[in-house]
Amino acid sequence: MSRSHSSSSAAALPLPAALQGDIAVWIFLLAELLAFGVFFLAYAFARARNPALFDAAQAGLDRQSGLINTLLLVSSSALVAHAVAVVRRGGSDAARRAAGALLGAIACALGFIVVKGSEYAAHFAAGMELSSSTFSMFYLCLTGFHFFHVVLGLAVLAVLWRQTVAGVYRLGDVNGLESGAAYWHMVDLVWLVLFPLVYLMH
Amino acid sequence: MQYASQAVAKPYFVAAIGLFVGQIIFGLIMGLQYVIGDFLFPAIPFNVARMVHTNLLIVWLLFGFMGAAYYLVPEESETELWSPKLAIVLFWVFLAAGVLTVIGYLAVPYATLAKLTGNDLLETMGREFLEQPLPTKLGIVVVALAFLFNITMTVLKGRKTVISSVLLLGLWGLAIFFLFAFYNPVNVVLDKMFWWYVVHLWVEGVWELILGAMLAFVLIKITGVDREVIEKWLYVIITLTLVTGLLGTGHHYFWIGTPEYWQWIGSVFSALEPIPFFALTVFAFNMVNRRRREHPNKAATLWALGTGVMSFLGAGVWGFLHTLAPVNYYTHGSQITAAHGHMAFYGAYVMVNLTMISYAMPLLRGRQANSEKSQVLEMWSFWLMTVSMVFITLFLTAAGILQIWLQRIASDPQPFMVVQDQVALFYWMREWSGVIFLAGLLAYLASFFVGGKPAEARAS
Amino acid sequence: MQTRDSIHSPLTVWLTLVVATGITFFAGEFEGSGPAGRWLVVGVLALALFKGSLVALHFMELRHAPAVWRWSVLGWLWVVVLGIAGAYLKGAA
Numbered sequence: 001m002s003r004s005h006s007s008s009s010a011a012a013l014p015l016p017a018a019l020q021g022d023i024a025v026w027i028f029l030l031a032e033l034l035a036f037g038v039f040f041l042a043y044a045f046a047r048a049r050n051p052a053l054f055d056a057a058q059a060g061l062d063r064q065s066g067l068i069n070t071l072l073l074v075s076s077s078a079l080v081a082h083a084v085a086v087v088r089r090g091g092s093d094a095a096r097r098a099a100g101a102l103l104g105a106i107a108c109a110l111g112f113i114v115v116k117g118s119e120y121a122a123h124f125a126a127g128m129e130l131s132s133s134t135f136s137m138f139y140l141c142l143t144g145f146h147f148f149h150v151v152l153g154l155a156v157l158a159v160l161w162r163q164t165v166a167g168v169y170r171l172g173d174v175n176g177l178e179s180g181a182a183y184w185h186m187v188d189l190v191w192l193v194l195f196p197l198v199y200l201m202h
Numbered sequence: 203m204q205y206a207s208q209a210v211a212k213p214y215f216v217a218a219i220g221l222f223v224g225q226i227i228f229g230l231i232m233g234l235q236y237v238i239g240d241f242l243f244p245a246i247p248f249n250v251a252r253m254v255h256t257n258l259l260i261v262w263l264l265f266g267f268m269g270a271a272y273y274l275v276p277e278e279s280e281t282e283l284w285s286p287k288l289a290i291v292l293f294w295v296f297l298a299a300g301v302l303t304v305i306g307y308l309a310v311p312y313a314t315l316a317k318l319t320g321n322d323l324l325e326t327m328g329r330e331f332l333e334q335p336l337p338t339k340l341g342i343v344v345v346a347l348a349f350l351f352n353i354t355m356t357v358l359k360g361r362k363t364v365i366s367s368v369l370l371l372g373l374w375g376l377a378i379f380f381l382f383a384f385y386n387p388v389n390v391v392l393d394k395m396f397w398w399y400v401v402h403l404w405v406e407g408v409w410e411l412i413l414g415a416m417l418a419f420v421l422i423k424i425t426g427v428d429r430e431v432i433e434k435w436l437y438v439i440i441t442l443t444l445v446t447g448l449l450g451t452g453h454h455y456f457w458i459g460t461p462e463y464w465q466w467i468g469s470v471f472s473a474l475e476p477i478p479f480f481a482l483t484v485f486a487f488n489m490v491n492r493r494r495r496e497h498p499n500k501a502a503t504l505w506a507l508g509t510g511v512m513s514f515l516g517a518g519v520w521g522f523l524h525t526l527a528p529v530n531y532y533t534h535g536s537q538i539t540a541a542h543g544h545m546a547f548y549g550a551y552v553m554v555n556l557t558m559i560s561y562a563m564p565l566l567r568g569r570q571a572n573s574e575k576s577q578v579l580e581m582w583s584f585w586l587m588t589v590s591m592v593f594i595t596l597f598l599t600a601a602g603i604l605q606i607w608l609q610r611i612a613s614d615p616q617p618f619m620v621v622q623d624q625v626a627l628f629y630w631m632r633e634w635s636g637v638i639f640l641a642g643l644l645a646y647l648a649s650f651f652v653g654g655k656p657a658e659a660r661a662s
Numbered sequence: 663m664q665t666r667d668s669i670h671s672p673l674t675v676w677l678t679l680v681v682a683t684g685i686t687f688f689a690g691e692f693e694g695s696g697p698a699g700r701w702l703v704v705g706v707l708a709l710a711l712f713k714g715s716l717v718a719l720h721f722m723e724l725r726h727a728p729a730v731w732r733w734s735v736l737g738w739l740w741v742v743v744l745g746i747a748g749a750y751l752k753g754a755a
Contacts, residue, residue, distance in 0.1 A: 020724075028442065034474060070686075079672075200689070
């Protein structure tokens with residue numbers, strides 16, 4: 001379902017309603033959102049039963065790391081969106097510029113992994129584990145589940161980069177790129193709820 | 203039938219149906235024992251009838267899976283089976299092992315069977331569904347590995363498709379997880395934890411991959427829809443299955459002595475397990491709606507659509523009803539569990555096997571589809587078995603709700619056997635439904651012997 | 663070449679997201695409790711809703727997608743954020 005694109009006319013014709021990427025991927029994305037959504041609501045209601053415990057445990061989180069990670073993911077998403085736009089517009093150096101943007105996105109993703117990893121290292125050194133408290137269980141499961149998706153996303157971005165460099169995505173044939181991009185945006189979207197929920201809400 | 207070696211599927215399918223009949227007979231015996239406690243005692247005590255019923259189910263489903271693999275893999279791979287002779291040898295080995303095991307259950311006390319078969323060398327007996335003596339378990343492993351070798355070599359030497367790859371993944375997973383049947387820790391908590399590696403990761407894991415691949419194959423053949431469309435759906439379904447089912451194992455770890463966080467993880471992920479079954483149903487109906495041809499085998503189409511619906515209801519909906527920890531706290535180990543178990547197994551694995559047999563058997567017997575008379579009888583059997591199974595499930599659900607209320611929730615809880623007496627009416631109704639189910643199964647058997655001119659494809 | 667999308671180019675959306683994230687972070691640094699603290703949390707959640715919608719509508723291009731997908735994702739956002747807000751206020755009462 002890629003968009004047809006006129007490279008000559010200056011006035012853009014209205015684009016037909018089209019899903020960015022493959023419908024099969026979107027069904028999967030909706031299921032993922034459902035899983036995270038259920039987890040988020042479970043956290044919120046578990047917290048409501050014992051706000052004091054959650055507030056106290058939350059104080060041990062590094063909000064600045066959370067901020068950095070939010071900025072990294074948001075930037076990464078923007079770079080991916082930019083790459084998709086570049087490929088769609090076409091042109092002789094589209095592949096090169098898109099590949100560069102994707103490389104930037106990958107760098108941001110790696111940054112997230114490093115920051116989150118160091119957070120985990122600090123937590124585990126302090127003795128945090130799944131059974132430490134209800135908060136720790138949720139924190140580790142929620143952020144861990146998301147972290148797993150970031151790592152998966154990194155692999156997806158790497159594949160997208162390779163394909164872009166190889167010139168696979170071009171005018172009219174961007175379904176794979178769009179599908180991978182949609183997945184990465186979903187990972188970003190989930191974090192935008194997770195960060196305030198787990199790190200800030202008190 | 204495009205490849206001569208596909209013919210080896212036929213004995214597997216015949217054995218599957220034969221063992222299915224045995225399973226139902228023992229089911230009816232147990233259903234009667236629920237209400238007439240000493241029926242057939244001491245010749246066939248309840249626990250022995252139960253072992254025979256459940257073990258026959260699993261073995262006939264395995265025969266079905268193997269037959270399905272032997273049928274569809276050569277066609278998908280566009281090459282003959284690597285060794286048809288091996289397939290036939292394994293058939294007789296597996297059948298003999300199964301029959302001997304059932305005879306063992308019936309002929310001697312279980313403890314004696316254990317002594318006779320070397321259970322003291324490696325203790326693997328005594329667990330639900332894994333009651334088989336050690337030699338049988340080892341035999342299953344040998345048969346499974348040889349079967350996998352045969353099928354894998356076939357795929358490797360031919361065309362690799364998404365369907366055959368998913369099927370292989372499911373079947374290899376089935377074999378690998380069965381190995382946990384040999385691991386029987388002394389610690390009861392660990393014992394139960396690993397037992398579910400076999401059971402849950404089978405029926406809520408790799409078996410779903412097998413189901414998806416089989417259904418996708420039949421749908422391609424009977425609807426003529428583009429392979430790419432169907433394979434894409436298959437990817438989505440198996441991804442949803444694995445994402446929800448792997449951590450969904452936690453819904454068996456609520457009360458066995460594992461840490462409390464399993465109540466959260468298990469509830470969240472298992473609550474999502476109906477989604478792949480929902481996708482399967484939408485997939486099946488969608489493909490049939492978009493069909494490019496009018497295949498003469500209407501019965502197979504009916505089974506395919508029915509598989510989606512009944513697996514969603516039985517595995518998905520009934521599973522969801524008791525999967526959340528706060529609910530399961532009250533329903534655990536009750537007749538609700540039995541209700542879910544019956545409709546889930548029937549809807550998913552019995553029906554997908556019958557779908558495959560319905561599609562393949564006529565072809566193995568030299569025609570595209572059976573005669574109209576035969577198909578009508580087969581479709582009658584579909585409705586008889588399916589509707590009676592729905593009633594079995596409803597009656598057991600009612601019994602379960604009453605049981606839980608009287609035994610666990612009421613202000614003056616009553617003991618187990620006192621409560622069993624009070625739900626006896628539902629057990630009688632369940633038993634009558636079971637009789638109708640048997641009638642449906644007999645109609646199914648009869649349909650194989652109804653002759654007539656094979657139905658032909660109508661010009662669409 | 664200009665398209666009607668240029669106002670909502672990735673760059674503009676990114677800048678908006680960064681600013682909104684900054685506001686979110688500083689609101690979260692605020693230590694107060696009582697009604698003021700509660701309003702801040704509601705505000706932070708509203709910001710999350712806003713930021714999420716930007717990603718969904720512009721990065722995921724749901725603005726141009728068939729309505730059913732747009733509303734599925736936006737609906738998810740609304741249900742989840744409202745649910746979280748509800749649970750929060752219930753627990754703070």
